[in-house]
Amino acid sequence: xxxxxxxxxxxxxxxxxxxxxxxxxxxxxxxxxxxxxxxxxxxxxxxxxxxxxxxxxxxxxxxxxxxxxxxxxxxxxxxxxxxxxxxxxxxxxxxxxxxxxxxxxxxxxxxxxxxxxxxxxxxxxxxxxxxxxxxxxxxxxxxxxxxxxxxxxxxxxxxxxxxxxxxxxxxxxxxxxxxxxxxxxxxxxxxxxxxxxxxxxxxxxxxxxxxxxxxxxxxxxxxxxxx
Numbered sequence: 004x005x006x007x008x009x010x011x012x013x014x015x016x017x018x019x020x021x022x023x024x025x026x027x028x029x030x031x032x033x034x035x036x037x038x039x040x041x042x043x044x045x046x047x048x049x050x051x052x053x054x055x056x057x058x059x060x061x062x063x064x065x066x067x068x069x070x071x072x073x074x075x076x077x078x079x080x081x082x083x084x085x086x087x088x089x090x091x092x093x094x095x096x097x098x099x100x101x102x103x104x105x106x107x108x109x110x111x112x113x114x115x116x117x118x119x120x121x122x123x124x125x126x127x128x129x130x131x132x133x134x135x136x137x138x139x140x141x142x143x144x145x146x147x148x149x150x151x152x153x154x155x156x157x158x159x160x161x162x163x164x165x166x167x168x169x170x171x172x173x174x175x176x177x178x179x180x181x182x183x184x185x186x187x188x189x190x191x192x193x194x195x196x197x198x199x200x201x202x203x204x205x206x207x208x209x210x211x212x213x214x215x216x217x218x219x220x221x222x223x224x225x226x227x228x229x230x
Contacts, residue, residue, distance in 0.1 A: 005088055005097050007033050007042050012051055015147040016110045026106075026147050028055045028181045029066050029163060038102035040087060041160075043070065045094035057180035065177065066163040067094045073139070073162035074098070082130045084158050098160060099152070106147035109216060116216055119151065124219050126157040128226065131209075135227055138168045140205035144213045144220075172198040
């Protein structure tokens with residue numbers, strides 16, 4: 004078992020306020036001093052999640068199981084971080100890491116994603132295509148859900164946000180506790196009779212919501228779905 008004593012929180016940069024804040028509403032991301040390992044600790048009692056008062060053990064258990072399921076499922080793809088350990092009892096997933104996410108590049112003055120990873124758009128589309136072709140969607144597509152490894156390859160994480168095409172519909176009540184204030188409207192727009200349509204949610208995420216430099220996602224949407 005890997006000891007996380009002395010590890011630091013990973014905090015993303017808010018693109019508007021330029022302050023560091025929690026990167027998600029579910030787990031506690033811990034990074035070792037060398038910046039080579041991240042621990043995703045699914046712990047509803049963590050100080051990291053103190054502002055999310057709606058977290059419950061049931062909700063965290065639900066998403067931890069999804070994280071483990073999908074990170075294992077995609078492990079053989081080159082864009083999936085290598086699993087270093089999974090501690091089922093303590094709900095921890097350890098993955099390879101490389102100091103920072105694309106959030107730290109995109110929202111830091113003086114840094115340029117095109118310079119630091121010239122092929123990022125091609126790599127990003129390839130990741131999306133692999134996931135869709137595998138029969139899944141991945142909702143977590145913000146810059147803080149990706150990092151560049153030591154070989155200049157883009158990798159994505161936060162696999163708790165994956166859902167299969169067949170699963171598609173999910174009861175909104177199951178995930179209420181992890182919906183951010185700013186995202187509630189987006190979920191409401193694709194909810195009918197209490198069921199979220201995640202195919203519709205994913206397509207809207209690509210076509211209108213998620214924003215990166217040069218805004219490549221609307222074009223990705225057209226290429227993936229021929230719309």
